[in-house]
Amino acid sequence: MDGKEPEMEFNLLDEPWIVVKTKANETKTWSILELFEHAHEAQELAGEIPTQDIAIMRLLLAIMHGAFVTENIETVDDAIELWTDLWKEKQFRFDEIKAYLEPYHDRFWLFHPTQPFYQSAHIQQNMDAYKIAKTKKETISSKSNWKTIARLAGDLFQSDNKQRLFPTRTGEAQKELTYPEAARWLLHLNGFDDNSAKMPTPKGTGYLGQLGLLYARGRNLFETLMLNFVLVDDRDEVFADGEENSKAYWEKPVCETIEREIPQPRAQKDLLTMQSRRIFLRREHNMVTGYLLTMGDYFAKDASLLNETMTVWIKNKFERFIPKIHRPAYQMWRDFSSLLCVKENTESKMPGVIYWLQLLDDNLEEIKPLNICAIGASYEQKSTAIQIVDYIQDSLVINASLLAKMNEIWIQEIINTLKKTEEAVDSLGDFAIDIKEASGDNLDGDDFAKKEKKKIKEKIKDFTREDGYYHLDQVFRNWLLCVDPNKDELEKRMEEWLFIAKRTLLQLAQEYLKQCSETAIVGRMKKDNEKNQIEIFSAIKSFQKFQYRIKNILG
Incomplete structure (x- = not known):
């Protein structure tokens, strides 16, 4: 900071930063609270790129799990009853969401002296401590390796050392971001970062970049969020979001530890807000001009992440289920056998969201054409680095009756x-x-x-x-x-x-x-x-x- 900006600035609950398309095909920017109050009036999220929208969608879903799922939801019937009651209202119970978020208001400041949203306020000190522990030296030269927004903004899509031939931004727009833009790209970087975090050496891409992401799209934003509000796994066990030890990012203390292996979460709100990277945004004169980045949380290589509901699963050579990554220029319908597999198929598992929609069959009678969307990032190994080279987007519209068992x-x-x-x-x-x-x-x-x-x-x-x-x-x-x-x-x-x-x-x-x-x-x-x-x-x-x-x- 340059010393002029206030310590706390731009609260994501109150300030507009999420881009949506309304039913009148207008583009509007809403805060988190505005979105939940008016989701039924919008068609869809409409950020810069689809991977940014899915990162924001997962944040919104985590809020829904925190607001609506209690310890009383113990069985499949309980979960379906809760979902059905919410669905019938055709819009969110805004008062319940607002009441849930109120105690965590301070955790949603984009800029905060100790707990900025999705960031690590003491990242430089943590990087220095990591270097000292690794080199076993008493002192080191503390140097901030600030990255430019050219690596933060996914639609700019270039490295700090090599400019893109046909950039989507020109002039000053290549050097700085507004706070709403930075908030959107912050979530995207956390989920889809390549291995640009050089310290420590990243354990692969960001978590979302390791998935072949899928979601169901409804006739408006309320329906889309509800269709992906999955409460049960494919063993008919309710996710643990109502338990006391399951916590979303804003419900637990900020973790400053660089590079931390974490266990597989049983709760969706834990998984939906996973921090793949430690990030800190630099602001100057009310604009974001750069950021610091290190490795963050990751799962063990042999972890079974079947609680993840937004991906197809296939068996690898070790007979373990792993996420099936989307392939560029490969039509989604060609993977129909993985997308809607039957019980007899032992080589793949259908996405959790599809299994959940099967359980909701009677409730989906009014949505005959069901739109299943695929989103992902394509990475390539270039020299010693893994870099994003493209984004993947496809969809498949099916008759909802096909999901009936x-x-x-x-x-x-x-x-x-x-x-x-x-x-x-x-x-x-x-x-x-x-x-x-x-x-x-x-x-x-x-x-x-x-x-x-x-x-x-x-x-x-x-x-x-x-x-x-x-x-x-x-x-x-x-x-x-x-x-x-x-x-x-x-x-x-x-x-x-x-x-x-x-x-x-x-x-x-x-x-x-x-x-x-x-x-x-x-x-x-x-x-x-x-x-x-x-x-x-x-x-x-x-x-x-x-x-x-x-x-x-x-x-």
């Missing part, structure tokens, strides 16, 4: 149908390789080293597969949205998709055929090793082979 057979049949679709798309990739060879590119001869031939084939197949899925993407989404187990006939619906997939892939293969060179159409002589004879190898014959394959697969 009586309709698990529908889920299984859709999964089986998608397996056939995947096999058909693989065949399209083989067809593309055949065309390449028919054009005269000898991928089987001695002209290429074996590794080079394999790489070329893999590239051709990967590109063609992605092209196939690109053409199937929208038609599958439209088909899935129309699936209604309460009205449709199972076999006819599955046959309908197989026909759509076959028609789409055949049309795409025909386009490939039209683009072939004359050489590929005429063909060339090639030895068939299986038949031990010379045959004409052409694009036309390859297309006929593809037709035969795809009809066998899709019917």
Whole structure:
């Protein structure tokens, strides 16, 4: 600080800092209390990037767990009854939320001499103490390694040493943030930081960056928060948010310890407000101009974090369930088997939020199209550093009736149908390789080293597969949205998709055929090793082979 700013400044409960989109498509900025009072009047959170919104959403959910869950919520029936009573009111019980937050008002100051929100006020002293303990020296040179906002603002997306080619901010906006902006990016940094915290060496990215995040979206912000207000785990045990020893960030003393391994929380409000990093914001002349950063809390490598409700789980090579990370440019519906898996699937576990929505089936009758959204950050290893290279956002709209347990057979049949679709798309990739060879590119001869031939084939197949899925993407989404187990006939619906997939892939293969060179159409002589004879190898014959394959697969 420069000595002029007040000790306590910008309280997040009272000051507007959360960006929302209203039903009139207007953008407004609300405080935490304003948001809970008017959530039913807003469409959604509308911050700079989706990962920022999910970080803020988790903060709001933690407040809901603190305000509404008591020790009286002991069983699944208790939890569903509480949720149903809140849902029926169509807006939050603002008085209860306000009464809950009132005793913690001082913990929500963005700037405070001892307990600034989501920050460590004594971070420099803690860093010095850590260095002394590590080097075993009596004194060290205390030097503040202030980072610029270029690493704090996720939409600016650049390092301190290398400028972005096409920045979203220019001029002074690249050097400073307003308090509302800084508050939003503070939550984002805590959850999605790469490994820029050099001391100590980070145990991976921020906690949220290690998840393939999923959430359910409602028709307004109230519904979205309620749909993700998960009170029960997949063993039908109530989360421990009503117990005395479960505490959100603002309910417990500030931890100044650098690098701390913590046990898996049983309560959601503990997990939703986990402090992956220790951060301290620098303010000058009513603007934030930099920050200090160190490692924070982390879980043991072998920790089972199945209490996390916002991610899909898959088994790793050690037969342990771990979060399944989203892949860039990989459509969400292709992971349908993990998203809505059935009990028989032992290789993955559905997200806790999906399991919870299954329990709420009767209450969701009014929300027929249910929107499941995927959010994440994509990281890459660059030299010794892990850096964010992109943000991931996708969604899948399904009929809420599919979540009913009586309709698990529908889920299984859709999964089986998608397996056939995947096999058909693989065949399209083989067809593309055949065309390449028919054009005269000898991928089987001695002209290429074996590794080079394999790489070329893999590239051709990967590109063609992605092209196939690109053409199937929208038609599958439209088909899935129309699936209604309460009205449709199972076999006819599955046959309908197989026909759509076959028609789409055949049309795409025909386009490939039209683009072939004359050489590929005429063909060339090639030895068939299986038949031990010379045959004409052409694009036309390859297309006929593809037709035969795809009809066998899709019917």
